[in-house]
Amino acid sequence: GENVEQHPSTLSVQEGDSAVIKCTYSDSASNYFPWYKQELGKGPQLIIDIRSNVGEKKDQRIAVTLNKTAKHFSLHITETQPEDSAVYFCAANYGGSQGNLIFGKGTKLSVKP
Amino acid sequence: DAGVIQSPRHEVTEMGQEVTLRCKPISGHNSLFWYRQTMMRGLELLIYFNNNVPIDDSGMPEDRFSAKMPNASFSTLKIQPSEPRDSAVYFCASRTEVWGYTFGSGTRLTVV
Numbered sequence: 543g544e545n546v547e548q549h550p551s552t553l554s555v556q557e558g559d560s561a562v563i564k565c566t567y568s569d570s571a572s573n574y575f576p577w578y579k580q581e582l583g584k585g586p587q588l589i590i591d592i593r594s595n596v597g598e599k600k601d602q603r604i605a606v607t608l609n610k611t612a613k614h615f616s617l618h619i620t621e622t623q624p625e626d627s628a629v630y631f632c633a634a635n636y637g638g639s640q641g642n643l644i645f646g647k648g649t650k651l652s653v654k655p
Numbered sequence: 656d657a658g659v660i661q662s663p664r665h666e667v668t669e670m671g672q673e674v675t676l677r678c679k680p681i682s683g684h685n686s687l688f689w690y691r692q693t694m695m696r697g698l699e700l701l702i703y704f705n706n707n708v709p710i711d712d713s714g715m716p717e718d719r720f721s722a723k724m725p726n727a728s729f730s731t732l733k734i735q736p737s738e739p740r741d742s743a744v745y746f747c748a749s750r751t752e753v754w755g756y757t758f759g760s761g762t763r764l765t766v767v
Binding site for chain 1: 659688697698700703711746748756757758759760761
């Protein structure tokens with residue numbers, strides 16, 4: 543069935559360094575790839591997304607890249623800050639443009655001051 | 656906009672008791688999802704509704720779980736009887752289209 547693999551499961555970086563989280567997906571029809579940030583005690587919150595007609599999207603310190611041929615996409619956070627510490631989830635839609643999301647298992651990012 | 660509202664935020668119950676979780680989606684969103692989150696399995700989709708109609712409940716673990724959406728502004732997830740392995744955080748999310756998912760703050764359920 544459809545699947546989204548996410549790596550690494552945990553990531554620890556020093557403040558100011560970059561962090562990269564990678565995901566792969568299985569459904570070749572997927573065309574929407576959002577990233578969610580979940581802080582302790584809260585629900586996941588959308589931080590950035592990318593659609594299959596673009597290969598890269600940037601919003602201040604965060605960026606996403608997409609390689610449709612290889613079926614993988616990545617989240618890049620530059621100049622990390624302690625408040626970036628959270629669990630990050632990638633997701634991909636399945637079942638076409640109106641389909642639902644399937645989520646990766648999450649990456650716990652810790653940014654050490 | 657108050658976002659997706661879930662209640663209660665925390666629920667502790669004894670094994671065998673009935674548990675009802677509640678969700679109010681964002682006004683105008685026509686799809687609603689119930690997810691369960693655990694350390695071992697991550698975010699699992701339990702069931703989703705389009706225009707108040709259940710579309711896919713294949714993620715509901717057992718007959719002990721049931722969900723309803725009597726109108727566009729309210730949904731419930733019921734577990735009867737509850738078991739310790741049901742302990743998890745349950746999230747409700749709503750959307751207008753696939754790229755509009757908004758999650759609630761979740762209900763942390765502990766079954767002792």
